[in-house]
Amino acid sequence: MTTPLSGPAATHASARTSPPGAVRTATEPAITATGLAKSYGDKVVLDGIDLHVPEGTVFALLGPNGAGKTTTVQILSTLVPADAGEARLAGHDLVGEADAVRRAIGVTGQFSAVDNLLTAEENLLLMADLHHLSRREGRRRATELLRRFDLTEAATGPAATFSGGMRRKLDLAMTLVGDPRVIFLDEPTTGLDPRSRRTMWDIIRGLVDDRGVTIFLTTQYLEEADQLADRIAVLDGGHLVAEGTAEELKRRIPGGHIRLRFADPGRLESAAALFTATKRDDEALTLHIPSDGSVPTLRAVLDILDGASVEADELTIHTPDLDDVFLTLTGSAR
Structure with missing residues (x-):
């Protein structure tokens, strides 16, 4: 210029x-x-x-x-x-x-x-x-x-x-x-x-x-x-x-999940039997279910729990943030 x-x-x-x-x-x-x-x-x-x-x-x-x-x-x-x-x-x-x-x-x-x-x-x-x-x-x-x-x-x-x-x-x-x-x-x-x-x-x-x-x-x-x-x-x-x-x-980044916490080991065991590809923590009484963070996915999980009469004490949703996007897609992660 x-x-x-x-x-x-x-x-x-x-x-x-x-x-x-x-x-x-x-x-x-x-x-x-x-x-x-x-x-x-x-x-x-x-x-x-x-x-x-x-x-x-x-x-x-x-x-x-x-x-x-x-x-x-x-x-x-x-x-x-x-x-x-x-x-x-x-x-x-x-x-x-x-x-x-x-x-x-x-x-x-x-x-x-x-x-x-x-x-x-x-x-x-x-x-x-x-x-x-x-x-x-x-x-x-x-x-x-x-x-x-x-x-x-x-x-x-x-x-x-x-x-x-x-x-x-x-x-x-x-x-x-x-x-x-x-x-x-x-x-x-x-x-x-x-x-x-x-x-x-x-x-x-x-x-x-x-x-x-x-x-x-x-x-x-x-x-x-x-x-x-x-x-x-x-x-x-x-x-x-x-x-x-x-x-x-x-949404392009894997790692999103629904985290369920239960009151006792029995409920955790019952819930774990309802879903595949889950990650459980017996000490914390939690179950991680892979999720894309969408409302239909959340509704489906709740419907499955309700249909089996399994009650969760706490539910939280984790979706990847831009930090996850950045670290996954750039050289910082390699």
């Missing part, structure tokens, strides 16, 4: 959007990519991945360190060229219409691009200048974003004094000055405390629900993907090894 900018503001200003009110194509996906590949020397970082991200959704890309998540963001945001493959963002070809792509996207990287020597308001006004907004429009957007991100009271304070959560909010607010249609968030809550992380989740979800933007999210926090993402892809060793909704991915 060619740009005259350098320093903290460059990350944000690399993505200027089309004017407010421009016609937006609702039928075309926000992001499509086919066969994206990238190597650095002998190291293959991406090995021909395909992506399809509908407009107005949150798409999460998961993977261990070195899986290629940040490289994917860098390619799609025009920061580095792909070795092979093609992509379209917001209706524009990644290579042939790179300037149009930059006008349609915003990027918030792993490390804050806030200028510590400026106040929150000055950081936003700087971004407005870089987006060539009029002074009046720049001040209007800065005021609106300070309010939206609950930074009005801190607007005139130096960014160097901000907490981690405040800096990340300002960082994201700076990305929004250009009114992007697609926003790349590369591990946006790294280092935040749980309360600040949840505040960021609310803000991110609000951007989709209220403004209709598309979020491309990379994260190491599996709960974050579970909470935010409409669809999740798992990247490992340069390959996409799985994609789907959180629930679809969880």
Whole structure:
């Protein structure tokens, strides 16, 4: 990407959007990519991945360190060229219409691009200048974003004094000055405390629900993907090894079960005789029955127990979570 900018503001200003009110194509996906590949020397970082991200959704890309998540963001945001493959963002070809792509996207990287020597308001006004907004429009957007991100009271304070959560909010607010249609968030809550992380989740979800933007999210926090993402892809060793909704991915992983606890060994014995492929614990008086976590499966188990007049004291359901998905599908488990 060619740009005259350098320093903290460059990350944000690399993505200027089309004017407010421009016609937006609702039928075309926000992001499509086919066969994206990238190597650095002998190291293959991406090995021909395909992506399809509908407009107005949150798409999460998961993977261990070195899986290629940040490289994917860098390619799609025009920061580095792909070795092979093609992509379209917001209706524009990644290579042939790179300037149009930059006008349609915003990027918030792993490390804050806030200028510590400026106040929150000055950081936003700087971004407005870089987006060539009029002074009046720049001040209007800065005021609106300070309010939206609950930074009005801190607007005139130096960014160097901000907490981690405040800096990340300002960082994201700076990305929004250009009114992007697609926003790349590369591990946006790294280092935040749980309360600040949840505040960021609310803000991110609000951007989709209220403004209709598309979020491309990379994260190491599996709960974050579970909470935010409409669809999740798992990247490992340069390959996409799985994609789907959180629930679809969880159902692909074995290990779900219904746990029954009984009052005495006799009832445990009677129940064990009713089911096959179970795991029992005579000391804890529990029986584990394989389950996909669905209501029909649970109903069938209860019907079998009821038909045999066997009563369980306690029933709990365990379904795989995204931790199980991650560990099963990526190199961390091998």
